[in-house]
Amino acid sequence: MKLRIVFAASLSVTFIFLVVLSATSAPFQHSFGVKEYDDFHAVLHPLQHEAFPRNDFATIRARSKELIGLGDAIVKLGVPRNTKAEHVEAFKKELKEFSQALVKFGVDAESGTDAELKTSYSAVHESFEELAGMLPVRKKHSDG
Numbered sequence: 001m002k003l004r005i006v007f008a009a010s011l012s013v014t015f016i017f018l019v020v021l022s023a024t025s026a027p028f029q030h031s032f033g034v035k036e037y038d039d040f041h042a043v044l045h046p047l048q049h050e051a052f053p054r055n056d057f058a059t060i061r062a063r064s065k066e067l068i069g070l071g072d073a074i075v076k077l078g079v080p081r082n083t084k085a086e087h088v089e090a091f092k093k094e095l096k097e098f099s100q101a102l103v104k105f106g107v108d109a110e111s112g113t114d115a116e117l118k119t120s121y122s123a124v125h126e127s128f129e130e131l132a133g134m135l136p137v138r139k140k141h142s143d144g
Contacts, residue, residue, distance in 0.1 A: 032135050036077050040070040040128065048125055057114045060121055064109035071102045071124065074131065082136035091134050098127040 030045070032038055043066055051059040075098060079091045105120040112120070 032132055034077070034080050034135060036070070036073045037132060037135065040067070040074055041132075043067050043070060044125065044128060047121075052118075052121065055114070055118075057117050060117060061109045064106065067124070068102050068106050068109075071098065071128075074128075075099045075102070080136060083134065084136065087134045091131065094127060094130045094134070098124070098131060101127045 030038075030041060032041065043063060047060055047063060047067070050056070075095055078095065079088055083091055101120065101123040105117075105124045108117040108120040
């Protein structure tokens, strides 16, 4: 009987450990409900939360063309459907700033100093956050 209790307890502890481990090692997933924003964010997120805090500018430079291409897709998309009317003009203005930030980032990734790259990368990140904050709110679906 004692052996069964110990075995059951150790199985429970192992199960909890595996659940916690899998939850903490799962990649970050976030959906804005707009493919172009999701794609851009999938590249931006690890740069922002892994490379940037470590001043790993080699990684940021290595992924710059990919990030710029995905950013250009956001600019090409323009103002997404269902954007609130009161956000349309601000969205257009921010898209222009985002486009300019991408150009500067591209130049700095190619030939700028680390300090210049840090500044221009931050501008791209901040502008993206502004745009994402104005996206239409997705309706949540329940599985009930």
